[in-house]
Amino acid sequence: MTERIAVQVSGLDRISELGVKAELRARPELRLVEPAEPGISPVVLVVADAVGAPSLRLVRELRAQRSRRIVLVLTGIDDAALLNAIEVGVSGVVLRRDATPERLVGAVTQAAANNGVLSPQLLGRLLEQVSRLQRQVLEPRGLQLSGMSGREIEVLRLISEGLEIKEIAERLAYSERTIKNALHGVIGRFQLRNRTHAVAFAMREGLI
Numbered sequence: 001m002t003e004r005i006a007v008q009v010s011g012l013d014r015i016s017e018l019g020v021k022a023e024l025r026a027r028p029e030l031r032l033v034e035p036a037e038p039g040i041s042p043v044v045l046v047v048a049d050a051v052g053a054p055s056l057r058l059v060r061e062l063r064a065q066r067s068r069r070i071v072l073v074l075t076g077i078d079d080a081a082l083l084n085a086i087e088v089g090v091s092g093v094v095l096r097r098d099a100t101p102e103r104l105v106g107a108v109t110q111a112a113a114n115n116g117v118l119s120p121q122l123l124g125r126l127l128e129q130v131s132r133l134q135r136q137v138l139e140p141r142g143l144q145l146s147g148m149s150g151r152e153i154e155v156l157r158l159i160s161e162g163l164e165i166k167e168i169a170e171r172l173a174y175s176e177r178t179i180k181n182a183l184h185g186v187i188g189r190f191q192l193r194n195r196t197h198a199v200a201f202a203m204r205e206g207l208i
Contacts, residue, residue, distance in 0.1 A: 046090075
């Protein structure tokens with residue numbers, strides 16, 4: 001028999017919390033646990049009307065308690081609040097109008113597997129926000145979503161191929177100082193130790 005997934009429900013109001021618990025209690029895939037249960041790292045469903053100071057504070061408290069898989073169940077959410085929720089570390093968002101028992105079980109299962117959980121509508125809005133960030137904020141500064149410029153990525157790629165600073169400068173038609181500044185900028189921005197660490201970081205992130 002497949003082991004049931006431990007899930008904790010925390011609501012900002014008792015009625016909402018009890019309602020979600022009632023929907024999930026009979027599900028054979030899940031096992032409802034209480035916050036004080038020792039030795040358990042459950043998926044946590046936080047039930048709230050919206051993303052505001054109380055819900056964000058609760059998420060931060062849960063993360064301080066080492067809860068790493070948190071799904072918000074909300075009445076509604078706007079674009080700014082969606083980004084705020086992701087910023088504080090939630091694994092996903094489910095709107096109450098979509099929160100059937102099957103949908104909640106699916107969200108818990110995805111979060112337990114360390115996957116993100118967003119409805120197609122919310123995912124589309126998030127992608128639009130990311131696209132707007134790229135167009136309006138990053139591109140004017142010569143940056144990509146990775147936080148690196150095309151020049152920085154190219155410098156790291158050439159270092160990974162064994163080229164020295166002088167050779168890279170000649171290849172890219174920049175001064176050696178420009179190449180060194182690009183490299184130092186990456187090392188400082190991402191708190192890396194040296195150029196080898198910078199190359200390893202870029203490779204791990206799939207940039208080169």
